[in-house]
Amino acid sequence: MKRWETEGIAELADLNLPEEEHLKKGVAIIECIQEIPCNPCVDACPFNAISMENINALPIVDYEKCVGCGKCIEVCPGLAIFVVKIINEKAIIMLPYEFLPLPKEGQKVKALDREGKEICDAVVKKVREGKTNVITIELPAEHAMNARNIRVR
Amino acid sequence: MRIKEHPILEFKRGKEIYFYYNGKKLKAYEGETIASALHANGIKILSKSAKLARPRGFFCGIGKCSSCLMKVNGIPNVRTCITLVKEGMVVEDDDKDLPSKEYPPCSHKKMKCDIAVVGGGPAGLSAALEASEHADVLLIDENPRLGGQLIKQTHKFFGSENERAGTRGIKIAEELEEEVKNRGIRVLLNTSVIGYYERENHFLACVNKMAGKVYEIEAKKIIFATGAQENMLIFEGNDLPGVYGAGGVQTLMNVYGVKPGERGLIIGAGNVGLILAYQLLQASVNVACIVEAMPKIGGYFVHAAKIRRCGVPIYTRHSIKKAYGDGSVEGAIIAKLDEKWNFIEGSEMDIECDFICLAVGLIPSIRLVAQTGAEISYINEAGGWVALHNEYMETTKEGIYVAGDLANIEEASTAMIEGKIAGLHAAHSIKQIVGFESKIKKYMEELEIFRQGYFGARPKKAKEEIRRRYYEKMGDRRNS
Numbered sequence: 365m366k367r368w369e370t371e372g373i374a375e376l377a378d379l380n381l382p383e384e385e386h387l388k389k390g391v392a393i394i395e396c397i398q399e400i401p402c403n404p405c406v407d408a409c410p411f412n413a414i415s416m417e418n419i420n421a422l423p424i425v426d427y428e429k430c431v432g433c434g435k436c437i438e439v440c441p442g443l444a445i446f447v448v449k450i451i452n453e454k455a456i457i458m459l460p461y462e463f464l465p466l467p468k469e470g471q472k473v474k475a476l477d478r479e480g481k482e483i484c485d486a487v488v489k490k491v492r493e494g495k496t497n498v499i500t501i502e503l504p505a506e507h508a509m510n511a512r513n514i515r516v517r
Numbered sequence: 518m519r520i521k522e523h524p525i526l527e528f529k530r531g532k533e534i535y536f537y538y539n540g541k542k543l544k545a546y547e548g549e550t551i552a553s554a555l556h557a558n559g560i561k562i563l564s565k566s567a568k569l570a571r572p573r574g575f576f577c578g579i580g581k582c583s584s585c586l587m588k589v590n591g592i593p594n595v596r597t598c599i600t601l602v603k604e605g606m607v608v609e610d611d612d613k614d615l616p617s618k619e620y621p622p623c624s625h626k627k628m629k630c631d632i633a634v635v636g637g638g639p640a641g642l643s644a645a646l647e648a649s650e651h652a653d654v655l656l657i658d659e660n661p662r663l664g665g666q667l668i669k670q671t672h673k674f675f676g677s678e679n680e681r682a683g684t685r686g687i688k689i690a691e692e693l694e695e696e697v698k699n700r701g702i703r704v705l706l707n708t709s710v711i712g713y714y715e716r717e718n719h720f721l722a723c724v725n726k727m728a729g730k731v732y733e734i735e736a737k738k739i740i741f742a743t744g745a746q747e748n749m750l751i752f753e754g755n756d757l758p759g760v761y762g763a764g765g766v767q768t769l770m771n772v773y774g775v776k777p778g779e780r781g782l783i784i785g786a787g788n789v790g791l792i793l794a795y796q797l798l799q800a801s802v803n804v805a806c807i808v809e810a811m812p813k814i815g816g817y818f819v820h821a822a823k824i825r826r827c828g829v830p831i832y833t834r835h836s837i838k839k840a841y842g843d844g845s846v847e848g849a850i851i852a853k854l855d856e857k858w859n860f861i862e863g864s865e866m867d868i869e870c871d872f873i874c875l876a877v878g879l880i881p882s883i884r885l886v887a888q889t890g891a892e893i894s895y896i897n898e899a900g901g902w903v904a905l906h907n908e909y910m911e912t913t914k915e916g917i918y919v920a921g922d923l924a925n926i927e928e929a930s931t932a933m934i935e936g937k938i939a940g941l942h943a944a945h946s947i948k949q950i951v952g953f954e955s956k957i958k959k960y961m962e963e964l965e966i967f968r969q970g971y972f973g974a975r976p977k978k979a980k981e982e983i984r985r986r987y988y989e990k991m992g993d994r995r996n997s
């Protein structure tokens with residue numbers, strides 16, 4: 365049994381990760397690793413970068429086409445999509461956030477890993493309110509693949 | 518106890534009113550149920566058990582169990598979880614009386630329709646909407662509002678665009694309700710269907726208890742969309758107030774904006790338990806952990822991941838041993854299970870919590886449809902006893918249809934498609950509809966696609982068995 369099946373935590377080996385060059389421009393990483401009947405991300409992508417064989421299949425991101433706009437983050441019912449961009453030593457992560465209070469731009473928050481553990485400080489760069497709010501944070505590049513939530517306050 | 522701000526929901530509370538609980542004057546808001554108003558006032562004990570006088574709180578929160586029965590304005594056995602509180606109402610927890618001969622007089626009204634739909638959740642609303650394009654429809658629901666369990670689903674729905682994927686359940690409920698209003702479909706709210714009988718047509722006996730109204734409804738076809746109810750789990754202290762069905766907590770919290778407590782323990786890591794954990798966090802309620810007896814998480818990984826990254830642990834192969842507390846839940850003991858599902862001695866953990874939510878599955882609510890004489894059969898994959906039905910959702914009793922959870926525990930998305938199929942076929946069998954074949958084929962294909970994946974395997978198997986037994990029973994008589 366895989367860890368995600370018993371604990372609900374994905375490991376990097378479970379994910380289909382982009383190459384370094386893709387991370388430089390920023391791309392969507394879809395942490396959707398179990399077949400469920402769901403496809404709004406496919407319809408939401410303005411660049412047709414997300415494809416799915418059928419409604420139960422796993423979504424596949426074409427990292428060449430993806431520009432990291434994050435439109436898919438907002439519609440994903442599973443809140444499973446993150447946009448990650450790496451510029452030198454910094455990582456910029458866009459993540460879904462459905463809690464109150466909403467952080468403010470420039471505010472310092474704690475970045476959390478997939479287990480909800482604090483891993484480092486992060487700075488909020490942008491707050492995009494929508495169907496699901498999308499928060500953009502900046503943090504050290506080494507945490508790019510682990511920071512998946514924030515704690516405000 | 519009242520939720521002041523929420524990231525998804527906006528609670529529009531009605532006019533401030535006052536009611537009496539055991540002689541004490543309490544504040545409430547118009548539009549909320551008696552049980553919610555009592556909770557908001559910190560009152561979790563709603564009655565006492567008849568024999569041993571053990572305290573009772575509400576469990577299901579949707580009018581399906583008998584845990585919240587109280588005496589209201591002198592009327593015994595009122596389900597306070599679905600009855601709206603009114604100015605000056607007199608609510609008493611002394612509810613041991615049987616109704617007397619002096620039961621308040623009721624007005625009696627006869628109504629006729631082509632198709633009666635019982636239950637205004639996703640399946641019933643979809644059935645009513647579909648059927649109303651071709652027939653005269655009457656929709657009956659015992660809740661104060663339409664929408665069924667959609668009205669507490671704050672998460673975005675899965676599925677495809679046809680079933681409104683990406684839209685939150687609460688929004689889907691609003692949209693369907695609006696459509697029902699726009700179509701001018703007749704609706705009876707706060708009205709329980711209490712019996713079925715047959716003359717030349719199908720008949721339903723209904724009652725609106727608080728308004729003192731009795732209805733006799735004559736229909737050519739009836740679609741039952743009565744949903745399901747939550748399973749109980751056996752453990753010491755499971756009757757303590759503060760042990761809730763997961764859905765009951767969703768209703769309290771997401772419909773009426775009242776917190777169930779400060780820190781909860783959730784039993785069951787299926788989608789209901791996982792989603793509930795997330796919703797509790799959104800309402801600023803702490804979640805101690807989720808325990809799951811199975812070796813694997815039963816719900817969607819994405820739902821589990823959402824709460825894990827908020828720091829909520831999930832313990833698989835664990836279950837609850839007992840709940841303890843004086844009058845209501847003050848804590849619980851959980852422990853690890855071995856391969857034979859026995860508790861492993863020494864693995865106990867004392868969990869600090871002031872409420873417990875059971876999310877251990879649902880059973881189809883078939884009691885009404887069973888009265889019609891439709892063939893009922895036990896099918897494990899379907900969640901228990903269900904009415905056998907064909908691909909058009911018609912039962913073995915002609916003119917009696919089922920749709921949604923009472924026809925197999927599944928999803929709101931599939932319930933909506935089943936409702937459309939039942940509505941369309943019921944209308945078509947009254948008066949032929951042009952384009953019926955192509956339309957119904959489209960719905961059936963949508964259903965099939967839904968049931969293709971890993972999570973579709975169980976419902977698919979259930980439906981195949983239901984149909985197999987249906988045709989076994991009906992033989993060739995109805996095959997044509």
